[in-house]
Amino acid sequence: MSERKKKFILKGILGDYSQSSSETLFHCPFCNHHKKKLSINLSKNAWKCWVCDTSGKKIFSLIRRFGDQKDISEWLKLDKTIKIDNFDQRILEMFSNKGEKKVALELPNDYLFLGRKDLSNSYAAINYLKRRGIGPQEILKYKIGFCPYGEYENRIIIPSFDEQGDCNFFIARTYYDDSYKYKNPPIAKSKMVFNELLINFEKPVIIVEGVFDAIRAGNNAIPLLGSTLSKKSLLRKRVVENNTVVYLALDADAVKKQNQIIKNLLKDNIKIFVIDTKGYEDIAEMPKSVFEDRKNNATEVNSDFFLINEKLKGNIYEIRAHRRHPHQKPKIPQGISGSFWTALQNA
Numbered sequence: 001m002s003e004r005k006k007k008f009i010l011k012g013i014l015g016d017y018s019q020s021s022s023e024t025l026f027h028c029p030f031c032n033h034h035k036k037k038l039s040i041n042l043s044k045n046a047w048k049c050w051v052c053d054t055s056g057k058k059i060f061s062l063i064r065r066f067g068d069q070k071d072i073s074e075w076l077k078l079d080k081t082i083k084i085d086n087f088d089q090r091i092l093e094m095f096s097n098k099g100e101k102k103v104a105l106e107l108p109n110d111y112l113f114l115g116r117k118d119l120s121n122s123y124a125a126i127n128y129l130k131r132r133g134i135g136p137q138e139i140l141k142y143k144i145g146f147c148p149y150g151e152y153e154n155r156i157i158i159p160s161f162d163e164q165g166d167c168n169f170f171i172a173r174t175y176y177d178d179s180y181k182y183k184n185p186p187i188a189k190s191k192m193v194f195n196e197l198l199i200n201f202e203k204p205v206i207i208v209e210g211v212f213d214a215i216r217a218g219n220n221a222i223p224l225l226g227s228t229l230s231k232k233s234l235l236r237k238r239v240v241e242n243n244t245v246v247y248l249a250l251d252a253d254a255v256k257k258q259n260q261i262i263k264n265l266l267k268d269n270i271k272i273f274v275i276d277t278k279g280y281e282d283i284a285e286m287p288k289s290v291f292e293d294r295k296n297n298a299t300e301v302n303s304d305f306f307l308i309n310e311k312l313k314g315n316i317y318e319i320r321a322h323r324r325h326p327h328q329k330p331k332i333p334q335g336i337s338g339s340f341w342t343a344l345q346n347a
C-alpha cells in the first residue's frame with residue numbers, strides 16, 4: 001500500500017507523526033511549533049499547518065522543499081498523479097551530474113603569494129589592499145597574491161578553489177588604476193562557484209556581486225562576478241540541490257537584476273532574504289559592523305506577495321518582513337577547511 005510507504009518517506013523528512021482520522025500530523029518545518037500541527041491528508045494530497053497557515057495542494061511540494069534527491073525520486077515512483085512538469089524535470093536533470101565538468105586552471109606564472117615574508121616589491125599591492133580594508137588575515141584566508149610583471153602585471157590576484165582545492169578561477173584587479181580594472185581568465189563564470197572550497201551549502205549563503213564584496217561579507221559569501229545568476233549556472237544548481245537559504249546583497253543600483261534572481265530562486269522553492277545595501281556603492285565599501293547589522297535585519301521575501309506584485313506591477317520590488325524564530329537564526333560556519341590549507345602549502 002503506497003500510503004504506508006509515503007508516510008515512511010515523510011517520517012524520514014519531517015520526523016515522527018501521529019494519526020488522527022484521515023490526517024497525519026507532523027511537526028511543521030515552517031513555524032517549528034512544538035506540537036504536531038502540520039496536517040497532511042494523503043488521500044486528498046494536500047497539507048496545511050494549523051498554526052502558521054502555510055499550506056499546499058500537493059504533498060510533493062513538501063518533499064521537494066525538505067527532502068533530498070532520494071526522497072524526491074522515491075516519492076515520484078509512488079505518486080503517479082504527479083505530472084512531471086518542466087520544473088521537476090529540470091530538478092531531476094540537475095541532480096544527475098550530467099554536464100558537470102571540472103574546470104581546471106593554473107594561477108598566473110608570475111603569481112606571488114602576498115603572505116610571503118621575502119617580498120620586496122609588494123608595497124603597492126599591500127597598500128592597495130589596506131585601503132580596501134584587507135589585511136594579513138584575509139590575505140591568508142583567500143590566498144591573495146599579486147603579479148609584479150607578466151601578463152597580469154601590477155594586478156592583485158584573488159584565486160578561487162573548487163571543492164577539491166584545485167584552482168578554477170581567479171580575478172586579477174589592477175592596483176594602480178591605470179588600466180582596465182579586471183582582467184579575468186577565459187573561463188565561463190557560470191561553470192564554477194567562486195571559492196566553492198570555502199562554501200558550505202548546507203548553511204545559509206550570502207550572494208554578492210564582487211569578490212571584494214564577498215571578502216567583506218565574510219564566511220559563506222559567494223560573488224556572482226556580476227549581477228546575474230544564470231539558470232544553468234553551477235551556483236544555482238548547488239543552491240537547489242542543497243535547498244540552501246540565500247541572503248541576497250547586490251548593489252543598491254541592481255534592483256532589477258536582483259528581482260530577476262529572486263523570481264528564479266522562488267520558482268526553485270528557495271528561501272530568500274534580502275540585505276539592504278542602500279547608501280553604499282557596494283558591500284566592499286560598507287563597514288563590517290554595518291553589514292553584520294543589516295544581515296541580521298535582512299527581510300525575508302514572501303513568495304506569494306512577491307510573485308503577485310511582479311505580475312501586477314512588472315518589476316516593482318516589494319517584500320514583506322517575516323521574522324524567523326530566534327532558534328532558527330542562520331548560523332554561518334566558522335573556520336576554514338583543512339584541504340584549503342593543504343592546497344596552500346602545496347602551491
Ligand SMILES: [Zn+2]
Pocket residue numbers: 028029030031032033037038049050051052053054
Ligand atoms: Zn506551521
